[in-house]
Amino acid sequence: MPRIGLLSTMEWHIINHRDYIDGPFASYDAALEAAYVLGNETRAEPRVRRRSRDFYVYRPAYDRQERWQAEYWICTREAAIGEGVPEKIFVQPLLETWH
16 A cells, blocks of 8 residues: 555546546545445455556446456556556546536
């Protein structure tokens, strides 16, 4: 898990390989909680792994009804760009229904 004091001043985002999902959030913990809501998390120990500094991957449980498994990337903009995520993802407008 990230170091709270240093990372709490950064802006965190929830993205995936092609879309901006939600954000910005004031802290990693706030972004992670929002990702848990998006993933309908019910497990005692959700699957979150560190991909690199300030970049985490959350995989919610497999959705048997939809037959797919989402993947949410919780990261800072700088970390995402450093991992090769196109910067254009961060300029995508959010749909009004997402607010």
